[in-house]
Amino acid sequence: MISGHNKGLILTTTTIIVSLVAIGVIALLTYLFLSKYLDVNVFVKSLTSDRHAMNLVNILISNENLAYIKDGIIQRGVLDATKIDNVDPRMLGIGYPNTLSIVEVIDVEDCKNQIQAATSVGGVSNKPTCKAWIFVLSSPISIPSLSITSLVKCLGENINAGNWEELFRYTGGQTPDGSIGGLEATVWQPLDIEKCMASTTPLGQPSFFSSSAIVFRGLPTLIRYADGSIHIGRIIVGVGEWT
């Protein structure tokens, strides 16, 4: 028997249960509709930079200024060490507008040999250096008051040689021996780069640095030296974008 005192409470509880069931049905129908019939492509900014990084790798490994050419045919995926030694990023003519694109080519086979040699003589404190190249692709910047010089300076100040394993943890690589803008170049973690991008960007200007496997792991490639020997390498491209 329902007393007059409790009547309102019972009605409210029933309403709540019915409402929850109704919400559940609506949520289920929405999920089924979205997952089955609706195909929406949303490109968030950080993923755009990841996609651009992948596109750049694919273009670079076929670029005539980097790739080995045999009998007039570009050998896709085989980079010419002599060409990389003398590469002028401005001559490549590649780069997305308002982006910072850092390219690293690592001779993984050389790294492996160096590490094995260092280990065999017990040279743990003597860090082996791998053969590697690093350069920045230039691209037009249309954002007022954005200073690439300040950015490069920030990167130089935030070099953390102790963290080389983070960036090259898959390849077993070491500190590259190239240079950027007169700075002794080593590697940066994507977080360092993103931090520098944010701190040197005009207020309110969003910036993103690629964070996918393309930065951490790169893609396989071959490196052909002048003596004809071919080594296994990796090419890593990190793209930072201002939007």
Added chain:
Amino acid sequence: MRKGLADFLLIAIMGTVAGMLLFIIPIFTFKYHLAVNLKFQYDFNEGQLAFLSLLRLPYKGQTAYGILSEWSTNFYRDDDAKSFLKEKLSTILSSNCYKLLNSSAIIVESPACNPYEVTANALVFVPYNPLYLTENFTLVYNR
């Protein structure tokens, strides 16, 4: 008066919960969609480039492509060739879990591992095969 207020509050709370659900569900759907697309793109790129790099590597005046091309003839099918393929694959892939196979046999594989993450295929010319001129070789590996 009190009942009307309770109904109003109830409708407001339910409406808020329903609105949040409708807003949250699409977000999860889209993120999943994007992550899968990007991973697929990267896996495809890495797999194909890894296989391409392997095929291009020189071996005793030949290339790895040549070894696979003549695999059925037994000419290059020895321990040296297998060691070469294994060593190069582990370096290229930076992984110790891989398998290289064709339609009839496993060419090389890493011990005690069942690779499944990334798959790459390549059609290789098999001139000494009496049945067909090309054969599909597959490289499977885990990171």
